[in-house]
Amino acid sequence: MKGEKHISREEVEHVAWLARIELSEEEKELYTQQFNQILAYFSKLAELETEDVPPELHVVNLVNVCREDKAGKPLSVEEALKNAPKRRGEYFEAPRIL
């Protein structure tokens, strides 16, 4: 596995874009090198036989629980906007979309 190329610099750029994280040139360089090391280690999993294994997530079996459909107390507009970096009146201010 050592030395094998798992991910190219272009792929790192592409995936970072999918994740909406802008990378500097240095970060692209560093991450490409580190990701190759890390993915080489992860590829160890390939040797594990999992043909008939189901992907389970919980150790304790959960059962459906119902509760009364009762409205709780919502946050006030002021509370909800308190942490917004930019607001306009009673709204969050977002960047331009179109």
Added chain:
Amino acid sequence: MNRLYELPAWRAAEQIRCGELSAEEYVAHLLDRIGEVEPRVRAFITLLDRENLLGQARLIDKRVKAGEKLGRLAGIPIAVKDNICTLGVRTTCASRMLENYVPPYDATVVERLKAEDAILLGKTNMDEFAMGTSTETSYFGPTRNPWNLERVPGGSSGGSAAAVASGMTPLALGSDTGGSIRCPASFCGVVGLKPTYGLVSRYGLVAYANSLEQIGPITFNVRDCSLLLSIIAGRDPKDATTINAEESYEASGGSLKGFRIGLVRELLGEGTHPAVLEAVHRFAGKLEEAGAELGEVSLPILEYALPAYYIIAMSEASSNLARYDGIRYGFRAEGEGLDWSREFSLTRSLGFGEEVKRRIILGTYALSAGYFDRFFLKAVKAATLIRRSLLEAFKNYTLLLAPTMPIPPFKLGEKIRDPLALYLCDVDTVPVNLAGVPAISLPAGFHEGLPLGAQLIGPPLGEQTLLKAAASYEEVSPESFRRPPI
């Protein structure tokens, strides 16, 4: 008592409730201790104001005098990891992204502590978004190990463990996604418990990898650990994954006759420091002394635990941290006329640190078209096999025993430039999270003045059994439960 900070929380609470000890005096004493050691240890990101804390303590004393019946943590300060939301007290996740975030609500665990009359002391340092093993990735700078200021306290709940070890607080909460309670408990020489998945509500815990993480206690002794668990455990309508807990957990101790303890062979192999091996065997000897029967169990599947853990954790992180867009809360990059995607990308580029970005991008990769089956799905199937294999082991053994960390606490800066080397340190802790079972890390002696830890691993909902064994071990091992000379 001039070292009042060494008083166990359960006893301090008892004394405060019957008026034998004044909460004001107790809190003032702890604040003095903080003044003495915090400038060197740096366990806290936010400390509450002294007057505010003393005011709360005076109110407790007043209610005691008025004959009121107070909660189980009356007047006891508690430090809370900074990824657990606290109403009106900023909750940063040790990230620039949330540097100024002040939650408009309390996490369920915090609500429960307040209902027992505990006093929120402050918010503790951690690896950014709980991603790390050393508390070095914090935007606010690292916490130091109180046993040796050149060493890391472990992570990601490093601030909570360092604060408890150095006597700045008797109780702390941490969160454990892949060892983040047990690792710092081990490195700082204190007790840390990761509960069964679902036992403690995650409502108000800032999500990193929801299918793996649990909030849990970090304390100096086992009885305080049981008390804190009794308070935070149990169903919460606000977290659909929660399950019913025991009425209370007792650190009963006593004889371990009838207990079968299995040493996990694969976690005691090469790569484990000789001093750690020696400590775990000494630990096993103590359990035997208390009446337990020892055996060895082989779980070859654990070889795959580390890659499976990192793939699942990174994948969930990439999805969970997609919410940080700088619109509703958090850091927002300045830029005029940028479109949504550019501003979003720049915000995340500047708001997140190096390790967080590494995990988000790798997680995005593991979930992307063409790689989903090879990485994410494969990892979840590996987790199924690991869980089955552990459950099988519990048919023959009451509890399992393994090192908490394969090495003693390392130096600040020693591993931080090599992410994979740092990931490898989690090899003993992650199987527990993948299986969803509980485990407790306990002090297991020292190597060159640095604490070592061992963990007992229990079956699902085996907390009561874990705590009994932990208390028995504590009874016969007082030399391991020591305070750092700071």
